[in-house]
Amino acid sequence: MRTAVRVAVDAMGGDRGPAEVVAGALQAASPELEPVVFGSAELDTGGLEHVQTTQVIGMDDKPADAIRSKPDSSLLRACQAVAAGRADAVVSTGNTGALLGACLVELRRLPGVRRPAIAVPLPAERGPSVLLDSGANADARPEHLLQFAHMGAVFAEEILGVAHPEVRLLSIGEEPAKGNQLTIEAHELLRRSELHFAGNVESRHLLAGAADVVVCDGFTGNVCLKLLEGTIGTLLGALRSEIATDLRGKVGGLLIRPAARRLRTRLDPDTYGGAYLLGLRGLAVIAHGNASREAVANAVRLAARGVRHRVVERLAERLPGPPGGARGSVVASAGSLTQTPK
Amino acid sequence: MRTAVRVAVDAMGGDRGPAEVVAGALQAASPELEPVVFGSAELDTGGLEHVQTTQVIGMDDKPADAIRSKPDSSLLRACQAVAAGRADAVVSTGNTGALLGACLVELRRLPGVRRPAIAVPLPAERGPSVLLDSGANADARPEHLLQFAHMGAVFAEEILGVAHPEVRLLSIGEEPAKGNQLTIEAHELLRRSELHFAGNVESRHLLAGAADVVVCDGFTGNVCLKLLEGTIGTLLGALRSEIATDLRGKVGGLLIRPAARRLRTRLDPDTYGGAYLLGLRGLAVIAHGNASREAVANAVRLAARGVRHRVVERLAERLPGPPGGARGSVVASAGSLTQTPK
Numbered sequence: 001m002r003t004a005v006r007v008a009v010d011a012m013g014g015d016r017g018p019a020e021v022v023a024g025a026l027q028a029a030s031p032e033l034e035p036v037v038f039g040s041a042e043l044d045t046g047g048l049e050h051v052q053t054t055q056v057i058g059m060d061d062k063p064a065d066a067i068r069s070k071p072d073s074s075l076l077r078a079c080q081a082v083a084a085g086r087a088d089a090v091v092s093t094g095n096t097g098a099l100l101g102a103c104l105v106e107l108r109r110l111p112g113v114r115r116p117a118i119a120v121p122l123p124a125e126r127g128p129s130v131l132l133d134s135g136a137n138a139d140a141r142p143e144h145l146l147q148f149a150h151m152g153a154v155f156a157e158e159i160l161g162v163a164h165p166e167v168r169l170l171s172i173g174e175e176p177a178k179g180n181q182l183t184i185e186a187h188e189l190l191r192r193s194e195l196h197f198a199g200n201v202e203s204r205h206l207l208a209g210a211a212d213v214v215v216c217d218g219f220t221g222n223v224c225l226k227l228l229e230g231t232i233g234t235l236l237g238a239l240r241s242e243i244a245t246d247l248r249g250k251v252g253g254l255l256i257r258p259a260a261r262r263l264r265t266r267l268d269p270d271t272y273g274g275a276y277l278l279g280l281r282g283l284a285v286i287a288h289g290n291a292s293r294e295a296v297a298n299a300v301r302l303a304a305r306g307v308r309h310r311v312v313e314r315l316a317e318r319l320p321g322p323p324g325g326a327r328g329s330v331v332a333s334a335g336s337l338t339q340t341p342k
Numbered sequence: 343m344r345t346a347v348r349v350a351v352d353a354m355g356g357d358r359g360p361a362e363v364v365a366g367a368l369q370a371a372s373p374e375l376e377p378v379v380f381g382s383a384e385l386d387t388g389g390l391e392h393v394q395t396t397q398v399i400g401m402d403d404k405p406a407d408a409i410r411s412k413p414d415s416s417l418l419r420a421c422q423a424v425a426a427g428r429a430d431a432v433v434s435t436g437n438t439g440a441l442l443g444a445c446l447v448e449l450r451r452l453p454g455v456r457r458p459a460i461a462v463p464l465p466a467e468r469g470p471s472v473l474l475d476s477g478a479n480a481d482a483r484p485e486h487l488l489q490f491a492h493m494g495a496v497f498a499e500e501i502l503g504v505a506h507p508e509v510r511l512l513s514i515g516e517e518p519a520k521g522n523q524l525t526i527e528a529h530e531l532l533r534r535s536e537l538h539f540a541g542n543v544e545s546r547h548l549l550a551g552a553a554d555v556v557v558c559d560g561f562t563g564n565v566c567l568k569l570l571e572g573t574i575g576t577l578l579g580a581l582r583s584e585i586a587t588d589l590r591g592k593v594g595g596l597l598i599r600p601a602a603r604r605l606r607t608r609l610d611p612d613t614y615g616g617a618y619l620l621g622l623r624g625l626a627v628i629a630h631g632n633a634s635r636e637a638v639a640n641a642v643r644l645a646a647r648g649v650r651h652r653v654v655e656r657l658a659e660r661l662p663g664p665p666g667g668a669r670g671s672v673v674a675s676a677g678s679l680t681q682t683p684k
Contacts, residue, residue: 125576125580135514138514138521138522138523139522139523170565172477172480172560172561172564172565172568179480179561180480180481180559180561181480181481183561202568202572203565203566203568203569203572204568204569204571204572204575205572206569206572206573207572207573207576207577208572208576217522218514219514219521219522219525219562220561220562220565222514223512223514223545223562223565223566224545224565224569226514226544226545226546227545227546227548227566227569227570227573228569228573229546230544230545230546230547230548230549230550231546231548231549231569231570231573231574231577232573232577233546234467234549234550235549235573235574235577235578235605235609236577238467238605238608238609239581239598239601239602239605242601242602242604242605243598243601245601246601248597248600249597249598249600249601251594251597252593252594252595252596252597252598252599252601253594253597253598254594255590255591255593255594255595255597256581256585256591256594256595256598257594258590258591259581259584259585259587259588259591259594260581260584262584263577263580263581263584266580267577267580
């Protein structure tokens with residue numbers, strides 16, 4: 001048995017270029033954590049193990065096409081390393097759809113899992129909160145949401161260290177009957193489950209902290225994530241310009257700068273570095289395409305943490321899968337993939 | 343022909359009590375605008391015409407039940423006044439579901455309209471933007487979204503004064519194929535329509551200003567509205583507490599107060615006072631349950647503006663209705679109503 005966790009890092013995907021990703025991997029490296037860099041021969045990996053690859057899957061590549069036509073891409077090769085046991089987890093800052101597709105092909109789903117989900121830890125005011133699905137499945141059925149809830153609960157227990165995670169269903173009213181057909185039926189499934197289900201929650205509470213686990217379909221989750229990110233950015237930007245319109249505001253702005261910086265750090269999506277793709281026979285972490293080296297380092301550590309806490313094994317125990325649970329075809333799933341998880 | 347626009351105001355619905363609603367109606371009153379107050383006999387309407395009613399529909403009342411069991415409620419009576427031609431529009435700060443249900447029963451849908459929609463003007467950075475449906479229909483089909491787009495375009499032209507309103511579809515990626523089944527099919531319908539359709543838009547751009555008209559199903563719209571509201575509130579609150587942790591921040595906070603206030607005013611949902619229920623044979627405006635007198639006054643003015651610009655007539659011309667367009671039953675529609683539009 002290896003003592004260090006080995007994390008396969010796809011160096012070619014990020015918007016900031018491979019050097020930034022490699023710098024992040026180097027930052028995360030320790031005697032207990034060995035990043036393995038997948039990328040072109042020219043990369044200087046600063047001593048990290050380097051698997052040379054010749055192809056790159058771009059942000060705008062169509063997932064299904066890219067997976068077929070770029071077998072020697074850093075992204076596919078990194079996933080294959082996990083499937084073959086040469087690495088314990090994979091981290092990519094690249095094309096989310098392609099990563100999900102590659103994981104479905106190379107790692108495959110856990111038995112009984114109908115749909116993998118993207119689990120994003122939100123830096124909410126009252127502490128971290130996991131939002132899932134944040135974009136793996138644009139369309140979902142009630143039984144998928146129930147599985148997402150179970151996966152989110154394992155994530156909250158193992159990664160966030162919450163003993164009996166509270167699960168809530170994202171809807172447009174707190175009453176069970178408020179919502180769309182999907183949430184009304186999912187509410188009933190969640191209510192009858194053994195989860196600590198505390199009912200529906202409205203999106204207005206997401207940033208303050210709605211629950212340990214917030215469950216929704218991938219379309220809604222992705223819309224929420226992008227709206228959160230966009231609103232925080234627009235609002236702080238608007239405040240900055242409003243302040244800059246007179247001298248009084250400018251002086252005030254200088255004085256509150258440390259406080260604003262603390263707030264920014266607290267709400268920074270890079271705090272966790274990335275999101276898990278849950279429901280697979282291996283661990284995958286997707287980082288923001290625009291991730292800084294710090295964010296990449298956090299994503300690599302997040303992946304290692306998942307390995308040490310045996311998240312995949314815990315999920316396999318927890319999700320025995322309903323009888324006759326259809327597993328669908330990979331191509332069908334890859335068709336509805338979304339691009340960026342946050 | 344009457345020269346003044348008469349707006350029926352349901353005084354009993356708001357969270358702040360009838361006196362606040364009446365104060366708002368009084369503020370909006372002018373020689374061109376005659377509010378008619380519907381509410382209990384004890385109300386002092388300050389000289390405004392007063393239709394006395396004996397029942398009140400509460401925020402927690404189930405819409406369908408309330409409409410059946412409270413025929414003399416201020417909300418129903420106000421809607422009936424519009425149906426009977428004794429008022430030109432109705433404004434309520436009450437139960438959104440009940441208002442929508444009452445409008446469906448009393449005002450009825452315009453010919454060809456499948457589902458009414460709630461149109462909310464967002465105070466976006468680049469100027470107002472209409473988001474619809476913001477919660478009238480939790481589930482929607484692609485052809486509904488196409489109708490919402492037409493209704494939103496009329497709203498933008500008549501109420502916001504935009505000549506050729508740009509319409510976008512809210513989705514999780516800009517490419518036509520990014521989204522769920524609903525948005526992918528709706529995209530195609532919108533693309534083939536005569537509207538100025540500019541493609542998909544992601545939620546991250548909503549507060550900055552995504553388009554003149556942003557179309558989505560009512561579940562997604564309601565989630566977005568509540569997330570915007572909640573995130574703005576949580577973020578400004580968090581900044582305030584972060585600033586208050588030391589003297590430097592406190593002084594800075596005092597200095598930036600006017601700038602912060604200007605920003606708050608700019609992003610205030612009360613700027614427009616309310617949202618239209620579009621697609622009915624009469625005009626209805628729903629205001630926030632917690633609306634201040636200023637917000638109520640703005641909602642009453644918004645209703646009057648809709649009457650003067652003949653929004654209902656413009657919609658009737660614009661929406662000839664697809665052949666065989668099912669009109670459904672009111673009870674079925676009232677079952678999926680949502681509570682608060684923002």
